[in-house]
Each structure stands twice: as structure tokens, then as C-alpha cells.
Amino acid sequence: MGQTISEKIISNHVGKKVYAGELVISKVDGAMASDTTGPLTIKAFKEMGGEKVFDPKKCALIIDHAAPSPNERIANLHKMMRDFAKEQGMRLFEIGEGICHQVMVENEYVKPGDIFIGADSHTPTYGALNAFACGVGSTDLAATMMTGKIWLKVPQTIQINCSGKLKEGVTAKDLILFLVGKVTVSGATYQAIEFTGEAFEGMSLASRMTIANMSSEMGAKTGIVHPKGLKLDYDFKAVIPDEDANYVKTFDFDVSGLEPQVSAPESPDNVHNISKYEGTKIDYAFIGTCCNGRLEDLDIAAEILRGKKIHPNVRMVIAPASQSVLLDAIGNGTMSTLIEAGASLITSGCGPCVGTHQGVPADGEVVISAANRNFRGRMGNPNSNIYLGAPSTVAASALEGHITNPKKYLL
Amino acid sequence: MAVKTNIKAKAHVYGNHIDTDRIIPGKYTKTLDLSTLANHVLEDLDPEFNKIVAQGDILVAGINFGCGSSREQAPLALKQAGISVVIARDFARIFFRNAINIGLPVLEISDHQIQKGAKLDVDLKNGIVKDLTANISYEATKLPDIMIAILNEGGLVNYLKKNGNYSL
Numbered sequence: 338m339g340q341t342i343s344e345k346i347i348s349n350h351v352g353k354k355v356y357a358g359e360l361v362i363s364k365v366d367g368a369m370a371s372d373t374t375g376p377l378t379i380k381a382f383k384e385m386g387g388e389k390v391f392d393p394k395k396c397a398l399i400i401d402h403a404a405p406s407p408n409e410r411i412a413n414l415h416k417m418m419r420d421f422a423k424e425q426g427m428r429l430f431e432i433g434e435g436i437c438h439q440v441m442v443e444n445e446y447v448k449p450g451d452i453f454i455g456a457d458s459h460t461p462t463y464g465a466l467n468a469f470a471c472g473v474g475s476t477d478l479a480a481t482m483m484t485g486k487i488w489l490k491v492p493q494t495i496q497i498n499c500s501g502k503l504k505e506g507v508t509a510k511d512l513i514l515f516l517v518g519k520v521t522v523s524g525a526t527y528q529a530i531e532f533t534g535e536a537f538e539g540m541s542l543a544s545r546m547t548i549a550n551m552s553s554e555m556g557a558k559t560g561i562v563h564p565k566g567l568k569l570d571y572d573f574k575a576v577i578p579d580e581d582a583n584y585v586k587t588f589d590f591d592v593s594g595l596e597p598q599v600s601a602p603e604s605p606d607n608v609h610n611i612s613k614y615e616g617t618k619i620d621y622a623f624i625g626t627c628c629n630g631r632l633e634d635l636d637i638a639a640e641i642l643r644g645k646k647i648h649p650n651v652r653m654v655i656a657p658a659s660q661s662v663l664l665d666a667i668g669n670g671t672m673s674t675l676i677e678a679g680a681s682l683i684t685s686g687c688g689p690c691v692g693t694h695q696g697v698p699a700d701g702e703v704v705i706s707a708a709n710r711n712f713r714g715r716m717g718n719p720n721s722n723i724y725l726g727a728p729s730t731v732a733a734s735a736l737e738g739h740i741t742n743p744k745k746y747l748l
Numbered sequence: 749m750a751v752k753t754n755i756k757a758k759a760h761v762y763g764n765h766i767d768t769d770r771i772i773p774g775k776y777t778k779t780l781d782l783s784t785l786a787n788h789v790l791e792d793l794d795p796e797f798n799k800i801v802a803q804g805d806i807l808v809a810g811i812n813f814g815c816g817s818s819r820e821q822a823p824l825a826l827k828q829a830g831i832s833v834v835i836a837r838d839f840a841r842i843f844f845r846n847a848i849n850i851g852l853p854v855l856e857i858s859d860h861q862i863q864k865g866a867k868l869d870v871d872l873k874n875g876i877v878k879d880l881t882a883n884i885s886y887e888a889t890k891l892p893d894i895m896i897a898i899l900n901e902g903g904l905v906n907y908l909k910k911n912g913n914y915s916l
């Protein structure tokens with residue numbers, strides 16, 4: 338019987354052919370925790386009798402969610418992480434080095450065909466690399482760091498097939514927002530997603546990461562982009578599904594006519610064509626996150642903002658996904674373009690995405706954000722409203738002071 | 749410490765898609781102090797929750813409970829606030845695993861009609877929930893064996909302390 342990508346990757350790790358529904362204990366190729374989940378991971382690791390992590394080269398801690406520390410409480414949690422990393426001989430990514438998912442990919446902690454477990458819900462991002470990557474909580478991660486293993490139910494797979502090429506000015510973010518709207522926030526719970534078809538084939542690694550990233554917004558265990566067209570700096574052996582693989586469900590979309598998409602408050606699947614919200618006044622524009630804080634995202638914003646000034650009633654925050662993205666954006670002039678247009682640059686990391694610091698919106702304010710979540714209170718204030726869009730939409734909206742279709746600035 | 753297997757308590761009932769930001773906002777999660785978590789649990793959903801919840805009470809929800817982030821602080825906050833079991837039509841998967849891992853029992857009952865304030869009698873071992881107010885009995889979806897083993901030890905920490913590794 339044929340296998341999906343997930344079934345193949347798990348089979349390779351457990352040494353026998355397994356299929357959806359089977360319960361397995363699998364070895365893993367890597368594990369990481371951030372500063373939201375790391376301290377509890379360390380606590381659980383010690384409590385369960387952990388002494389040494391299974392392989393210090395395959396484990397990492399990242400300080401990204403509240404970096405630099407906004408208060409003494411969090412400073413002490415960061416210190417706990419630094420001490421633990423030193424004690425274990427594993428790498429700790431410091432403040433400003435970047436968002437966990439970005440630095441795991443940039444530093445090759447995860448490669449095609451791997452099983453990677455991260456204590457963060459957007460760990461499926463590595464599905465861009467043809468890896469099986471799942472998010473877990475702190476105690477699960479502690480157990481994985483201790484044993485090098487994870488227990489898993491082999492997931493059923495949903496196939497999402499997108500034919501046609503995206504129009505000029507329509508990006509991977511618009512596509513994934515559209516798909517989240519169709520599949521809904523719980524449409525893929527416990528299941529894996531395979532993204533396949535022409536629309537994904539020409540995508541950069543960065544765009545594939547945007548796609549895989551928001552599998553989490555459909556409740557999926559993992560989301561893997563078909564590796565056709567994937568280009569990496571190193572040689573790799575791609576895992577592709579068998580032709581007779583068994584899918585629990587298949588979605589077929591022709592996306593050649595897709596328009597820019599916006600997700601309205603207060604759920605990521607509340608997605609509509611941008612025309613429905615054009616003209617909505619905004620106070621605050623944010624570009625960053627593990628979804629859309631990469632060079633191509635900053636570049637497209639710079640293309641729109643070059644030589645212009647953002648609207649006087651709008652403030653704009655940029656948080657590059659990593660230090661390496663920041664350096665590239667300085668190198669190619671993108672960063673000065675954005676700052677000259679009036680944007681404010683903050684430390685590479687999660688920034689205001691999760692409402693801990695660095696740019697909490699005020700009561701009644703409206704945010705247009707390139708992030709992946711717009712739940713009530715997500716950015717730290719339950720009395721604000723968050724719209725999600727592509728970086729191009731965020732930039733065009735910052736310019737005009739209201740939600741704006743970026744098309745006219747890109748064609 | 750194994751969890752209590754028979755619970756008779758009041759139900760607090762909420763709706764669908766309650767995300768982890770609503771269970772415990774991100775701004776409170778960076779702490780190892782469980783009482784801080786409990787003080788803010790569900791505050792953006794029901795500012796009164798903290799005042800009305802009593803030790804041993806049951807939380808009941810619709811579909812996709814606990815969607816969003818992987819923060820284990822969400823089930824920890826509920827447990828610390830006194831919640832003894834969460835019943836939902838279904839759960840987001842990371843929340844589901846986290847709850848079991850920290851020893852907070854969760855039961856999936858896809859067709860429950862439990863109403864606010866209902867008195868429930870829960871038999872965790874057999875996954876039977878009796879709604880004493882409406883006089884209806886429900887059977888929960890069975891957990892995978894490994895989850896039952898973890899729950900029986902009171903959570904994953906104790907499970908691994910005892911067994912040293914996973915086994916099926």
C-alpha cells in the first residue's frame with residue numbers, strides 16, 4: 338500500500354512500514370524550546386530524572402519570545418536557560434539571533450526527511466524543508482530531550498492541491514490565508530497536510546515556510562510542502578509520496594485568479610478577499626514573525642515604501658526573523674528604505690506577535706499584521722483588533738492609513 | 749500521584765474554539781509561578797471565572813478547545829485554578845497532549861449537550877460522564893493506551909521518573 342510523505346518519514350525512523358492510525362515511539366533528529374516553553378521544559382527535565390540531553394548537537398534553546406528581557410522575572414528565566422545550555426553543552430541562541438523556527442532552519446538543525454520536535458506550535462514550519470515537524474508542550478519536549486524519542490500516532494494526511502500560478506502581486510501569504518479560510522482552524526486537527534501542485538513548485542524556501550507555518554492555524558500536526566522545486570544550499574534526498582498513497586481528504590483549488598487575502602478579527606480562518614476590508618482605518622502596522630519576517634517579506638515592503646512616508650496616523654514596527662535576515666536587509670538597502678519611510682526597527686525575534694512586550698496596541702486600535710494569529714488579546718490587549726495580511730498588504734496599508742490592496746504599488 | 753478517578757462537580761460551560769490566548773494570555777506565561785497563571789486563567793473570556801470557580805469544578809467546552817499556541821501554561825493554569833477535568837467536543841492536539849502530560853484529565857465527547865451549571869458525575873476510568881441535571885449519560889472517546897499509562901502515573905514527569913523511557 339502506498340504511503341504519504343509523513344508515513345514514509347515516520348517509517349524511516351521506526352524501521353518498519355507504518356500507516357495512519359498506528360501508535361509508534363520514534364527517534365527524533367532534533368528538538369528545541371523557546372523562552373516561553375524552555376523554563377518549564379528544564380523544570381520537567383530535572384523532575385523526570387534527566388541528567389544529559391540525548392545529543393547536545395541536536396538540541397537547542399532560543400531566547401526569542403521576550404527578547405531582550407522586559408523585566409526581572411523574565412530576565413531570570415532567560416538566565417535559567419543560559420545556565421542549562423552551558424551545563425548541557427548545547428547551543429543557546431541569544432537575544433537578537435532570531436525566531437526559533439528561523440534559526441533552526443538557517444543553522445541546519447533540521448533537514449529534509451527529518452523528524453523534528455519543537456516546543457512551539459509553529460514547528461510545522463519545517464515542513465517547508467520536507468521534514469516531519471511537530472509542536473509539543475514543555476513536558477513532552479523535556480521527555481524528548483531526555484530520551485531522544487517521541488510517541489506519535491501516525492497521522493492521516495489531507496492533500497491540498499493548488500493548480501495554477503499566483504498572479505503578480507499575490508504572495509504565499511495570500512495563498513495560505515485563503516487555504517486556512519477554506520480548511521478552517523480545526524479542519525486538520527490531529528492530521529498532516531501535504532501541499533502539492535503547481536502553485537507551490539516555484540516557491541522559494543521562505544515562501545514555503547510561510548505556507549507550512551500556518552498549517553498550525555488549521556490544527557494540523559504537521560504540514561509538508563511537496564519538495565518538487567525545492568532548492569537548498571546542500572544536497573538532499575527528498576521524500577515524495579507514493580502515487581497510491583491514501584489521503585483522508587483532498588482539496589483541489591485553482592488559485593490562478595486569487596486576490597490578496599485578509600484575515601479579520603478574531604480568528605485566522607475569518608478570511609476574505611481584501612476588497613471586503615479595504616478602507617478599514619488602521620493605527621499600527623507590523624511586519625515580522627516566523628510567518629513573514631524574512632528577507633523577501635521585507636524586500637516587498639521596501640518596494641512599496643521606497644521614497645515614500647507612511648501615513649501620519651500610523652506607526653510601523655519591523656522585527657526581522659533573524660540576525661541574518663537583518664544583515665541581508667541592511668546589505669541590500671531594504672532596511673534603510675523601510676526606516677526612511679518611517680518604520681521602527683526592533684530586535685530580531687518574535688517582537689509584538691505574542692503580546693509580551695515591544696508594541697502592545699491600545700484600546701480600540703486596529704492592527705494590520707503579517708503574523709499568523711489574530712486571536713483576541715493576542716498582541717497583549719483584548720480591546721484591540723488584529724487583521725492579518727501579506728507583508729505587501731501591511732506596507733500598502735501603512736502608507737495609506739487604511740487596509741489597502743497592494744496591487745497598485747506592485748504592478 | 750495518580751489522579752482522582754471519580755469526580756462529582758459543577759460544570760462551567762463555554763463555547764467553541766477557545767484558544768490558548770484566552771485560556772492564559774501570552775503576557776502572563778513567562779513564569780514558573782503557577783498561582784500567577786491561575787489568577788489570570790480565562791480572564792479575556794470570562795472576567796468572573798476566577799471568582800466563581802471552586803476546587804474540583806469541571807470545565808466544559810465545544811469544539812477545538814485549546815487551539816493556538818503550544819503553551820503548557822494553559823492546562824497548568826486550569827489545573828491550578830482547581831479544574832479537575834476538561835470535557836470538550838474535541839480538543840486541539842497540543843493542548844490535549846499537554847493536559848495529559850501534566851496530569852489534567854481530558855475527555856472528548858463529540859455530541860455532549862451539557863449546559864451551564866449542570867452537575868456532573870464523571871467516571872474517569874471508564875470515560876463515562878453522567879449529566880445529573882439533564883439526566884443524560886455520555887461515553888467519552890477512548891484514549892490511546894500510552895496516554896492512559898501517563899495519566900495513571902499523574903503525568904509524564906512521573907511516568908518517565910518511574911520507567912526511564914517510553915514503552916508501548
Ligand code: SF4
Pocket residue numbers: 402436437457459625626627628686687690691708709
Ligand atoms: S513569531 Fe509569533 S508565532 Fe512565531 S514563534 Fe514567535 S510568537 Fe510564535
